[in-house]
Each structure stands twice: as structure tokens, then as C-alpha cells.
Amino acid sequence: MTFTSFATRRAYARRPQRGPITRLLEDERWLAVALLLPTIVLLGLFIAYPFIKGVELSVTDAKVGVPGRFVGLQNFRQIWNDGIFHVAVWNTCVYTAVTTVFKLALGLWLALLLNNNFRGKAFTRAFILLPFIIPTVLSTLAWKWMFDPTFSVINWMLFRLGLISTRINWLGDPNLALISVMIVNVWRGVPFYAISLLAGLQTISPELNEAAAIDGARAWQRFRHVTWPLLLPVTLVIVLFSVIQTFADFQLVYVLTGGGPANATQLFATYAYQIGIGTGLLSEGATISLAVFPVLLLVVVVQLLYIRRVETY
Template sequence: MTVTALGTARVRRPSVRLRRLEDERWLALALLSPTAVLLGLFIAYPFAEGVLLSLSSAKVGDPGVFVGLKNFAKLADDNIFWTAVWNTFWYTGVTTVFKLGLGLWLAMLLNRHFRGKALVRAFILLPFIIPTVLSTFAWKWMFDPTFSVINWSLFHLGFIKARINWLGDPTLAMTSIMIVNIWRGVPFFAISLLAGLQTISPELNEAAAIDGARPWARFWYVTWPLLLPVTMVVMLFSVIQTFADFQLVYVMTGGGPANATHLFATYAYQIGIVSGLLSEGAAVSLAMFPFLFIIVVVQLLYIRRVETR
């Protein structure tokens, strides 16, 4: 009876849906579809809307009409826009160099064995963990000409005789926001480069030391080439984030004094939201895209070259 029952039992075949999921093409489509929908809703759709806005004369409460490249032509004669272009490149370049140098120095120190190493690593991450607006308000108070703890310290140390208006002078204001950006970005570089250093075998440096290589030679010819791929990836993310920075500059200076510290993002906000000129604000935002695209492509090509080499 058992044999008969087994012989007559019907083998359950998987449903059509399950059979399709066994195919890697259908499985990949099923897994990627939610991500594609989210990217379309929150990235592709806003980008397309921004392009349409930049080609129109839209204002707050007025949908406007199609004007072509008129908004971009207007930017070509806008001195504040070119100031924002220069500030963005200068701000990104200087802060990235300092973040890389200080982050690499900290990573080399943290890669050593010492008591309380885990606590120090957690403490270094604090500037990166604290919300940007909260930490920036604290820095804004420290740079305040009347209540500045920096002025107080410099005065009592004998370096200055009068109060310095850090955020009221164009050059000092730009320097101030760079200092804050470096302070926030160094932990990201340090922890990322530390992770890269820990993947390098200590035996390589030991072999170089036995061959008579000095510490600087061991770093330049052994450590740095192996750390370069990680460094380039970290710099890529830092450049993208810094190039489109908004919160820090908006809270510290709002683009002032006299529009001297505007970046692409802050100037687009002032034109599009504060002034209500949505189309011109969108044009400023899109003007940032070609510059950033070229920078990212160049860095990606260099990263591929480094990895293949």
C-alpha cells in the first residue's frame, strides 16, 4: 500500500513565479526594482524637474513659460555667481588637502598600539557624529566678535590687541568656514585611512626596515602605494560632499559678508528660495553639475588606473 501511495502521489511542482525567480535575470530584476523606483522618485524625478525649471521663467506662484538657455546666459554676467564658482573650487581644494594631510597623520598615529586606543578612536569620531547645524552654531559663537573665546584666548596670550571680526571680513570669513569644514572632515579621513592601513601586512614594512629603509622611505615606497586606492575613494566622497556643501556655510555666514562666501548651494538657495526666482535658482544648481561631473569622472579614471597598476 505504501508503494502504491508513493507511486500515485503527485509531485508538487513550483509555481510559475518561483520558477521565474530561479532564473538569475528575473531574480536580479526583482531585487533591483525597489531600488530603481526609489532612485527614480527621489533623484531622477527631482533632477528632471530641475532641468525643466532652469529652462523656464518660473517664480513662486507663477509657473512661467519656456525661455530656453536664457537663465544660464544671465548667469554668465552675474559677478556673484562667478564668485560662488571660485569660492566652491577654492573651498573644496583647500579643505580636501588639509583633511587628507591631517587625516593621514591621525591614521598613522592610531595605527600604533597604545593604552586607551579604542577610547581615542571613539573620541576622534565626535566631530563627524555631532549634527552639522549644532556644531556649526557652536563654532559661530566661538567666532563671534564680542563673545568669541578665540579672541579672548588670543588677547590674553598677547597675540592681538583688538577684537577680530572673524565672520565680518570676507577673507577671514572664508578661512573660518574652511576651518570648521576641516574640523568636521578629518575624522572621516582618519578612520577610513586607518581601515586601509590595517589591511597592509606589517611584514612588508619589517622587510623594508631589515633592508635598511628609513621610516620616510618605508612610508613612501611601501605604505603609500598600497594605501593610494583607499585614499582616492575617500577623496572622491569628500570632494562630492564638500563641493555641494550647504548647511555649514548657510549657518556660519549665510553667504556673507556682502556675498563673499557664497558656494553653489548657498547661492542657489538665496536666488531660488529666498528671492523666489525658482528658475534662476535651478540654473545655478545645474551649473554645478558639469563641474562636479568632470571632477568625479577624472577621479574615477585615476582610481581605475591606480588599481590596475
């Protein structure tokens, strides 16, 4: 008894002195603040500040090197009456909607294929990611060559196969130009969908499908009633990310067409760049960029609500 008391006393005597910070962090509320602080600072610096600065610019008449004065909603009225802006809005919506559908369909198809066991599975999975890994500008330049009106390898191939007699003006024809740009976007985006959906597929227990098969469900029925409902939350998150990225796409169009011909491929981002950087009208450029915000906010809110509902069920 005496010995125990002695040992306890010694242990207490050795306990180091706790500083004020340590004592503060023992309180969970302060610990939470401390742990969140780096994230808050990063988000504030790289997301909140540029956003607030963008809002501030959009209500002034600032130009490069000229701070500008408050003009209220004048810039918004101006772009509302801007014909090229209308074209850019339409193009961006079509571009995002069409490419998202194709990326999802092809990505899902690819993910289902890759989810099977076959020889060289690991290599194929890594290989599939290539379009996503290669820097966009680099791969887009390669596509530019393939769409080149004079040297197009696609035209050459179609001509050799006897499918065309005159060359196809991929980037010169206004309708084809937007389609061509969308093809490149789909090519680049499918791997992201495929790999993300594959990850989602692998979390689904094979037993569920096996049980359904024993009950007599055919492949399509198993997909429709077992796989798809379980994959839906992951799919919605992927679509959400993809829509945001596609809506703000810049590099691809900038390299392929510069928004031409005659604005046939002009998107929000390319037009904002043209006005903000090319003409030095920072306020108008910021206004065009901000015009994307309500649309994206709506998409995000609707999708997040839907995801919550799906997850609750």
C-alpha cells in the same frame, strides 16, 4: 532496487507545485532584474527624478506657484552674467580645494597615529569621530560663538597669551571670513578622512612594512613606497566623496555667515537657496544648482578613471 525507486517516486510526489513567479526567477536574468528593482526604484525616485526635475526647471521661467514656460538657455545666460554667481563659483572652488588638501593631510596624519597601538586606542578612535557625529548645525553654532566678534573665546585666549592686542574680526573681514568657514569645514571633515583611511591602513599587511624595515627602509621610505601605494585607491574614493560633499556644502556657511559679508563666503548652494527659496525664482535657483553638475561630473570621471588605472596596476 525496488525500495529506491519507491523512495524517489515519493520524493517527487511531495515536491511542491512551483508558481509562475518562482519559475521565472529561476532564470538568472529575471532574478537579476528583481533584485535590482528596489535599488532602481529608489535611485529613480530620489536621484533621477529630482535631477530631471532640476533640468526641467532650469530651462523654464518657473517661479513658486507658477509652472513657467520654456525659455531655453536664458537662465544659464543670466547666471553667466551674474557677478554674485561668479563670486560664488570662485569661493566654492577655493573652499573645496583648500579644505580637501587640509582634510586629507590631517586625516592621513591622524589615521597613521591611530594605527599604532597605545592605551585607550578604542576610546580615542571613538572620540575622534565626535565632530563628524554632532549635527552640523549644532557644532556650527558653537563655532559661531567662538568666532563672534564680541565674545570670541579664540580672541580672548590669544589676547590672554599676549599674541594679539586688538580683536580679530573672524567672520567680518572678507578674507578671514572664508578662512574661518574653511577651518570649520576642515574640523568637521578630518574625522571622516581619519577613520576611513584608518580602515584602509588596517587592510595593509604589517608583514610588508616589516619586510621593508628588515631591508633597511626608513619610516618615510616605508610610507612612501609601501603604505601609500596600497592606500591610494581608498584615498581616492574618500577624496571623491569629500569633494562632492564639500562642493555642495550649505549648512555650515548658512549658519555662520549667510554668505556674507558682501558675498565673501557665498557658495553655490547658499546662493541657489537665496535665489530659489528667498526670492521664489525656482528656475534660476535650479540653474545655479545645475551649474555645479559639469564640474562635479568632470571630477568624478577623472577620479574614477584614475582609480581604475591604479587598481589595474
